[in-house]
Amino acid sequence: MDPEKKWSLEDARALVRLQADHVTRTIIPAFYRYLQAQEGSAQIEFEKEFTAALEGLVLLFERAEREIVDAAGVSGEGERKALKLGLGLWVDGGDIGLTDVLVGPCECW
Numbered sequence: 775m776d777p778e779k780k781w782s783l784e785d786a787r788a789l790v791r792l793q794a795d796h797v798t799r800t801i802i803p804a805f806y807r808y809l810q811a812q813e814g815s816a817q818i819e820f821e822k823e824f825t826a827a828l829e830g831l832v833l834l835f836e837r838a839e840r841e842i843v844d845a846a847g848v849s850g851e852g853e854r855k856a857l858k859l860g861l862g863l864w865v866d867g868g869d870i871g872l873t874d875v876l877v878g879p880c881e882c883w
Contacts, residue, residue, distance in 0.1 A: 789838040790862075793873040796834055800827040801877060831877065835862075 804827040808820035862871030 786838070786842050789834070789842065790872055793831065793834045793838070794876055796827075796831055797873060797876040801831060831873075835873075 801824070804820065804824040808817065808824045811817040811820045862869070862874040
């Protein structure tokens with residue numbers, strides 16, 4: 775990450791789109807494989823796959839927090855608050871976002 779980069783709302787939206795893509799391509803299929811597994815060995819295998827998919831999402835959340843919320847290029851608290859809007863419940867004081875809605879059913883199980 776370039777420490778001098780000035781982050782924009784478009785950058786924040788792009789990171790949220792990466793998170794949403796990860797949920798739809800990785801987490802949801804892994805969740806349903808885990809949910810539908812009948813044998814014990816398959817359940818263990820798919821539980822590990824599902825857990826790894828969730829860990830991947832955590833990495834994307836951490837990236838968004840590091841690059842957007844903690845970015846040195848933010849000029850003030852108002853701009854930092856505006857950039858946090860789309861980052862969801864992961865950040866303190868965040869509002870529910872697209873990624874939260876997409877992953878919610880899998881996380882509540």
